[in-house]
Amino acid sequence: MNNNNKDFSNFDLSSLIRDNILKLDPYISARIEHDKEKNSIFLDANENSFGSPLSFLNSYNRYPDPLQKELKEKISNLKNISTSKIFLGNGSDEIIDLIYRIFSRPEIDHAIIFPPTYGMYEVSGKIHGVDIIKISLTEHKYQLNLEKIEKFIFSTKNNKIIFICSPNNPTGNDIKKKDIEYIIKKFTGIVVLDEAYIDFSNQKSFSMEIDKYPNLIIIQTLSKSWGLAGLRIGIAIASEDIIQWMNKIKHPYNISIQSQKIAIKALENKDLFFYHLKNILLERKYIEESLKKISIIQKVYPSSANFLLIKTKINFCSKHLYQYLIKKKIIIRDRSKIIMCNNCLRITVGTHEENEYLIDQIKKYSIQKIKM
Known part of the structure; x- marks a missing residue:
């Protein structure tokens, strides 16, 4: 090279x-020229000087910074x-x-x-x-x-x-x-x-x-x-x-x-941010480990994000699983039409309760397909 x-x-x-x-x-x-100098009367931007109908939030009548x-x-x-x-x-x-x-x-x-x-x-x-x-x-x-x-x-x-x-x-x-x-x-x-x-x-x-x-x-x-x-x-x-x-x-x-x-x-509120971040990473690991144990899942790709890309086995089309989950009120993303993502679905990390329900439904779908 x-x-x-x-x-x-x-x-x-x-x-x-x-x-x-x-x-x-x-x-x-107007707000670039005069950046909301304190104690000024603003008659430059054609705003409503009397305020908005939201009297308890009167600042909305002014343009943002x-x-x-x-x-x-x-x-x-x-x-x-x-x-x-x-x-x-x-x-x-x-x-x-x-x-x-x-x-x-x-x-x-x-x-x-x-x-x-x-x-x-x-x-x-x-x-x-x-x-x-x-x-x-x-x-x-x-x-x-x-x-x-x-x-x-x-x-x-x-x-x-x-x-x-x-x-x-x-x-x-x-x-x-x-x-x-x-x-x-x-x-x-x-x-x-x-x-x-x-x-x-x-x-x-x-x-x-x-x-x-x-x-x-x-x-x-x-x-x-x-x-x-x-x-x-x-x-x-x-x-x-x-x-x-x-x-x-x-x-x-x-x-x-x-x-x-x-x-x-x-x-x-950084403390709550880091608390949620920690839980997302824990739940990502939980979903990954759980999905790897399900027979219709061919691969769970390594993730450094708040989602996982999974590949279903060839004889179990990802589209069928996708539609099945919709019927169970679970919405994920079908990525199977994207290049190099054949039979792939993208799953965002949810709350623990949501993730448990997701895993449970994929297990049930897997059992149904094996029995067919």
Whole structure:
């Protein structure tokens, strides 16, 4: 393999940004110009000065902080990362969309993904008219195929973005850290590392190494380990230059007052967070060990996330088990149509009572099939 790593001392971010974005004069919201100075009378943003019909929650008549400064301070303290290197989006999907908008020219540039992986990388890219190049993970262990990746990125022009998901969705495994580092150092474009499930993993986040890699964007979220999926708060960690461009083109008020307030309260309750995290990891082990004892289950893949990917035996189609569980009021995810996930189902870790019921129903289904 080529051992010439990229020299980041000469890294020029502007060379990767779309021309129309470089020339953009951003919308300046009222709350950017005047950031809620205390004891001021606000007559600048066409808000309803008399308040909302929710008299007990009168702050809703004002626009939220467009840069979410108080919430970013909480996240900064939690992750030991400067607020200037943090962007908050309306879920990780907004962040993915912004990355395409900043860096990829429609009908010209390519994005590279490694299936099986999170589907929105491809969907968002296609929405933006970006050609999606798929280089499959290795079979069985679901790792990066470095030989194929390197061959492609050096032989093809206009490769602008690479998406890596670790722990990977839907397979649940960590991507080897040394392989991720290899890609970051080799690739001349933007590397997006999606760490949505990193809190469930023993592998350390790349967030503490963000200063080493000016072409790296890390995506995290409050939806998974923090249990705040309904608030839609995604986190991007990157260089100050990249964060400034995200702030420049995002929608002015992309996260509501209520979402910001609730997230701040949640981040102050670390003890309960760690208690829930510990229980999720215990329940993940319980499900894994229980499923391995059931005859129709061919394989339970190792997981560093809050879910497990399982493979049913060929003669027991995963679709039948999936439909059976629906009838028993258990909803899991059928992943059998995804490349390299034939006869596979994805199961999120539930409460102990939910997991017991799940295991019991799969056992009953297994016994029925054996008797047939």
